[in-house]
Amino acid sequence: MVSSILMVILALCVLAAGFLTLKKELAADPPVFSSKKEAKEEMVGLFQDRGFFYLTGIALLMQVVCKQAHIVPFDFFQAFLASSGIQALFYFIKRKDLGLKTVLVILVSFIFLFF
Structure with a gap:
């Protein structure tokens, strides 16, 4: 019930x-790139996850x-939800x-596992 x-x-x-x-993305003006390097840097910036893959891996490890x-x-769903939910918070x-x-991903993973 708690989980x-x-x-x-x-x-x-x-x-x-x-x-x-x-x-926020729809309100912003579309970017204009003057070179391929600038476009590549923007693409790399989009994929910077701030630890999302690490948190998902930790939740799966748990x-x-x-x-x-x-x-x-269903365990993959729970791990993804734990990591993405904490990221959203x-x-x-x-x-x-x-x-x-x-720490919060580990705590939420334990709650999903035992409650």
């Missing part, structure tokens, strides 16, 4: 962060360690502390 409520809250945070990002390799597809409060994000 279901937490999943809904995290999913709503991800959805709201997506809408805010989309709104699933594998605690379930001892009895992984089902930090997006709202405008902080980039990777250590705190890691």
